[in-house]
Amino acid sequence: MxxxxxxxxxxxxxxxxxxxxxxxxxxxxxxxxxxxxxxxxxxxxxxxxxxxxxxxxxxxxxxxxxxxxxxxxxxxxxxxxxxxxxxxxxxxxxxxxxxxxxxxxxxxxxxxxxxxxxHGRAHPVIALKDIELDTAARAVRKSGVWIRMRAREYQILELLMQRIGRVVSKSEIENQVYSWDADIESNTIETTIYALRKKLGKDLITTLRGIGYVIKP
Missing domain, CATH: 3.40.50.2300 (Response regulator)
Known part of the structure; x- marks a missing residue:
């Protein structure tokens, strides 16, 4: 964030x-x-x-x-x-x-x-189906098993999990996860989303072409 x-x-x-x-x-x-x-x-x-x-x-x-x-x-x-x-x-x-x-x-x-x-939450863990994201420990579990995450993968997943049901644009992800002077390649975010799907399931994150990404409740 x-x-x-x-x-x-x-x-x-x-x-x-x-x-x-x-x-x-x-x-x-x-x-x-x-x-x-x-x-x-x-x-x-x-x-x-x-x-x-x-x-x-x-x-x-x-x-x-x-x-x-x-x-x-x-x-x-x-x-x-x-x-x-x-x-x-x-x-x-x-x-x-x-x-x-x-x-x-x-x-x-x-x-x-x-x-x-x-965000209207009192607990540090955000849970959806078999996915648990612990914002205090900065850790993710799927079906009770800890999943190793790269820093950018965790940051983008947390951003999307914080906004379950809301579409997050590519520009918002760039603004929240990358610094002023970061050199972001055109497919950087797409590559990270692909990696998250491989680790957590292909249906977790939905792509809305030309609009952004969303984790549906």
Missing amino acids: RILCVEDDEMLGDALQSGLTQGGYLTDWVREGELALEAFHANPYEAVILDLNLPGVSGLEVLRSLRKSSAVPVIIMTARDGLQDRIVGLDLGADDYIVKPFALEELLARLRAVQRRS
């Missing part, structure tokens, strides 16, 4: 981008509030991780602007003495907050939680 990380501290921002990427998220990192708004309106994000103390446009101003047009999950980051900022942030529409310093594992868990809530 593609997320936006807004953090002006270069060392922390670089560490967050690296850790979130290793956690399976396509992560765009910007350092300023104004750039965050530009990036958000130019790209489809599944969640935003937002520092409050930003140069220029503050994190609270960014949050206020986002909430005028979007319900995207937002996790705010703040210092220990920022109680009032946390209260204001939650009242402005933030979905959660995390206090600096924090462990990457906690941030990943909070990110998974707000994503589940945004």
Whole structure:
């Protein structure tokens, strides 16, 4: 899933981008509030991780602007003495907050939680027939047997499973799974869908020519 990380501290921002990427998220990192708004309106994000103390446009101003047009999950980051900022942030529409310093594992868990809530789910496992996708473990089972997945295979499968019954276009898959500067060949997604069908069954994913892909309920 593609997320936006807004953090002006270069060392922390670089560490967050690296850790979130290793956690399976396509992560765009910007350092300023104004750039965050530009990036958000130019790209489809599944969640935003937002520092409050930003140069220029503050994190609270960014949050206020986002909430005028979007319900995207937002996790705010703040210092220990920022109680009032946390209260204001939650009242402005933030979905959660995390206090600096924090462990990457906690941030990943909070990110998974707000994503589940945004999709109307309380449990990390998405099940359909004999397929189970565990978003916490980033693992897939078919008929109780663990299936080995490449990173891109898992990411595309999770995107489709999160949207069971909804058609997902090729461009949406590209935007959610591949970075700004990725060199995507014309048949990259088709090749990955083919691999998923071989592993999980040819009828799991339906192709709608010229429209996209769907996993039917």
